[in-house]
Amino acid sequence: MMATKRGRKSNRTVPYDPEFVENWTIARLQQELHLLNVPYRSGSKRMELVKKLKEAQAALRGAVSQHAPSDAIASHDAPRQDGRQTGSPERADSTSLRNMISSLADSVNTLQNCYCRLENSVLTLTQSRSVQPTSAAAAGSSRQMATDGIRAPTPTTHVAYSPLMHPGSTLAAVTEEFTLDSAYRKLQEESIPSGDSADVQIQTAGTSSRCTTNSMSAYGLIDDELNTAVDSLWNHALSEKTLATYKSGLNCFVTFLVMRGIACAANSLPIVDEDLLIFFVTYCQEALCLKFDTIKLYLAGIRFHYIKLNLGDPLANTMRLNYILRGIKRTQVNFSNKRLPITFKLLNHMCITISSSQGLFEPFVKKMLCCIFQTAFYGFLRCGEFTCRKLGDQSYLRLSDVHVLPDKSSFILYLRSSKMDPFGKGVHIRIFDNEVLHPVLTMVNYLKVRHSLGATPTCPLFIEDLFKSKPLMRHTFISYLKACLSLIGVNSKDFNGHSFRIGAATSAAAAGVQDVVIKVLGRWSSDCFIRYIHTNPATLQSAQLNMTVS
Template sequence: MLREARTASVPVTEVRAANPVVPHREGAVSHDTSRQDGGPHVNSRERESSRPNDVNQHLIDIVTNLTESVATLQNCYQRLESRLESQTRRPVAAAAGSENQPVVDSSRPVPAVINSPSVQLVPTPLQAEYTLETAYKRFQEDSTLSQDVKVSETGSSGRPSSCSLPPNGVNYDDLSLHVDSLWDSALSQRTRASYQSGLNCLLTFILMQGTSFPANTLPAVDEDVLIRFVTHCQKSLHLKFDTIKLYLAGIRFHYIKNKLGDPTANTLRLSYILRAVKKTQVNTSVKRLPITCAILANMCNAIAQQGMFNPFVDLMLLCIYKTAFFGFLRCGEFTCNAVWDTNFIRICDISVLPDLSCFNLTLRSSKTDPFGKGVNISIFENSVFTPVSTMREYLNLRLSSGATLSSPLFLDHIHSSTPLMRHTFISYLKETLSRVGINNKSFNGHSFRIGASTSAAAAGVEDHVIQTLGRWSSDCFIRYIRINPATIRRAQQVMSS
C-alpha cells in the first residue's frame, strides 16, 4: 500500500523517468512512442492500480479530439480561403496598376493540411493564428475585400456587366410595370387598337351565344368557337378577309399575353374556312390612281393662281403636296388618325439650309422604322415646283403667327393647334382635284407615293434609286408603278421594229 501511494503521488515526468520503456507483453496496452502528448507507457495492470493516471489519460484524449476538430476546421478554412483567392485573383490582376483598386495580400502564409490524428498539444505560432476566432475574423475580412474589388467587365468594349445586381435587390413591382410597358411597345399604336377591336368583337360574339365568363378574364376558346366567329364576321358583319385575319391575329396576341396559349395553333379546319372566305369574297377594292408630275403641276398652278380655300390653307396645301410627292411620303407619315396621336411632324423636324438648296425632314414614326429611331428625308430645290422655297415661306408664316418649334407643322384648322387629320387632308385633296377637272374617285392620300414612283420610272430613274427614294426594303415598289397606255403603245412599237 505504501509503495502504491508513493507511486500515485509521483508526477508524470518522474514516472516516465522511473519507469523506462517496458517491453510489450501479452495482456498489456502499449501506446505509440511517436505520440507527442507525453503519455506514459502503462500496462493494463498498472492502469487499474493508477487511477490518477487514468484521469490524465482521459484529459489527454479530450485535448487530442479537440485538436483534431481544430484541424478539421483548418481544413475547411483552407478550402474556403482558396476559393475566395481564386475568385479575387483575376479582378485584382485586371486592376493592377490602378491606384484606386484594393490589393489582395497574396503573400499571406497558407496553413499546412493536418491529416495525422496525432497532433501536438502545444500549438505552433502558425497554428495559433488559425483558431476558430481568428478564422472567422479573417473570413469576414476576405469577404469584405472581395466585395470591394471591382469586377472586370467582359465582352465587347464599353458594354456594362450583365451579371451585376442592384444593391437593394430586385423590385418585382417595378419589373411587372416594365413588362406591361414592353407588351405595349411590341405593337404600334394603330396595330394595338386593331387588335383590341378584334378581341372586343370576339367577346361580344361569345356573349351573344349565351356564354358568360367572369369580368377581366378571357373565356376558353377552341377551334369550333373560332370557326363560328369567322363565319359570323363574314356573314353578319360583312368584314373583308384581311380584316378577319387581323382580328384573329389580335385574339392570338391577347391570349398569349394572358398566358392562355395560342388559340389558333393546330387549327387545320380554321385554315380551310379562311381560304373559303377569301375565295367567296369579290374583290371590290378600287385601284388607286397616281398623282403624277403633270397632275401635281395642275394642282399647284390652280392653287397659286386662283386660290381655293384661304391664304393659309392654300400655302399649307402647296407645301404638303410638294413635300409628299418629292419625299415619297405615305399619308400616315404627315397626317394623324386621332387627336391623341403624337407621331406627327413638328416644326422642329424641318431644317432648311441657309442657301435654300435643300431642307431635311425627320419622320418620328414610319412603317419601315418600327423601333422609332427616326427617318431623315432630304428634299432638294428645283426650278419647276420650288419645294424648298415653299417650305421656307410656310415656316416663316407659322413662326410669325406665334407657333413654337414643338407645334405641329400642318394644322387641322387654321385657328387650332391640332395636327392635320387624315380625313381633313383627303377632303382637301379631293376638292383640289375636282377644281382642276379630275375625277377624284380613285385618288386618296397614298396617290402621292404612287405618283412619285410612276413619275420616277417614266423619267428613267434607275430601280435601286427609286427603291432608296421610297425607303423600300424590297422590290415591292414595282407594284406602285403605274404604266399608262401610251407607254405600252411605245413599247409595242419598239418590239415590232
C-alpha cells in the same frame, strides 16, 4: 308450355338523389365548373364533366386539409349505399374551420411570447448600458445574461407574467396593447448587435432601425411596380392602331363564346379547340359579313391575347382552319380600292392653279397647300406621316423637324414615326430643289410666314388654319385635296392622301429611274412598290409596236 314472362328488375338500389353529382344536368355541371375556375372542352359529355368536377372538389379538399392541424381527425361516418358519407358538407366545413382557428390561436400566442421577450430584452440591455461596468468581465457577463434571457424557452400556449415583461406592466395591459401588426413590426426590426466590444451602439425600436430589405411589404411593392412595368411593355409591343384592332377582335370572340353558352371575359379566356375557331370564322363571314382581311386580323388579335395570358397559341397546328380561311377568301368578291396617282404633270397644274386662284383659299392656306403637295410628292410621304388621324396624336411633324441647308440647295425632313419604323428610331428625308416647282424655296417661304406669326420650334409644321395651331387632321387635308382637284376639272373620286406617294413612284419609273433607287426614295423594304407604278397606255402601245417591228 309457355315460359313465364320475367319482370324487369330495377337496378336502382337507393332512392333518386338530386344532390348526387352523377344525377346533375350538364348545365349545372358546367355552372359548378365555372365557379371553381376549371376549364372544360366545349361539347363535353356529362360523365366527363362529372369526372372533372370530382377531381376539382378533391383538390379543393386537399388544399383545405393542408391548413388544418396534423392531429385533426376526419369524419368516420358510415358510408351510404351510393358511396357518399352521411356527414353533411356543412359539418365538414365547420370542423375544418374550427381546426384552422385553433391553429391560428396557437400562432398568436407564440407571437405574443416573442413580442414580450424581445421588448423586455431590449429594455434589460438598455438599463445595463446606463450603469457603467467596473470591468470588462462584468460587461461580458452582463451581455451573456442578456443573451441567455433572449434564448430562454417560454410556454407556447399561454402568456404568463414573468420578470422579463416590462416593469409595471400586467398581463391585461400586454394583451390589450398586442396586435398582429405590432408583433410583425417588432419581428421586422433590426436585430441587436452581439459583438464583444462594449462600445456597440444599441439601436432603439422605431422605423429608422427597421430592416426594409427583408420586409414582405417591400417585396409586394416591388411586385406591383414590376407588374405595372410589364403591362406597359405589353401595351408598347404593338402600335396603338394594331392594339385597337386586336381588342375589337377579342371582343367579337368573347361575344361569340357567350352566345354559345361559354361564360368568359376578356381577362379570363377559356381553352378553345380548332372546331370552335372554325365556327368563329364562319360566324364572322356569314353573320357579321366581315371581309377576309378583317377575319385574319381578328384571329391575330385572339392569338395575341391568349399568348399575353400565358394560355398558349390557339392557332398552332390548325391545318383545317387554314383551309377554311382559303375557302372564305375564294368565296368572297374582293374589290380593291382604285387609287389614282398624282403625277408630276398633275402636281404642277395644281400648284399653278392654287397660286393664281382668287377667293377659294386664304393666302396662308395657299402657301401651306403648295408646301404640303410638293413635300409629299418629292418625299414619297404617306398621308399619315404629315397629318393626324385623331386628336391627341403626338407623332405630328414640328417646325424643328425641318432643317434647311445654308445654301438652300435642299432641306432635311425628320419623320418621328412611320410605317416602316415601328420602334420610333426616326427617318431623315432629304429633298432637293429644282427649277420647276422649287420645293426648297416653297418650304423656306412657308417657314418665314409661320415664324412671323409667332410660331415656336415645337409647334406643328402643318396646322388646321391660321387661327388654330393644332396639327393638320387627315380629313381636313383630304377635303383640301379634293377641292383643288375639282378646281382644275379633275374627278376627285379616286384620289386620296396616298396618291402623292403613288404618283411619285409612277413618275420616277416613267423617268427611267432604277428600281433600286425608287426603293430607297420610297423607303420600301421589298418589291411591293411595283404595284404602285401605273404604266401609261401609250408606253404599252409603244412596247407592242417595238415587238412587231423586231
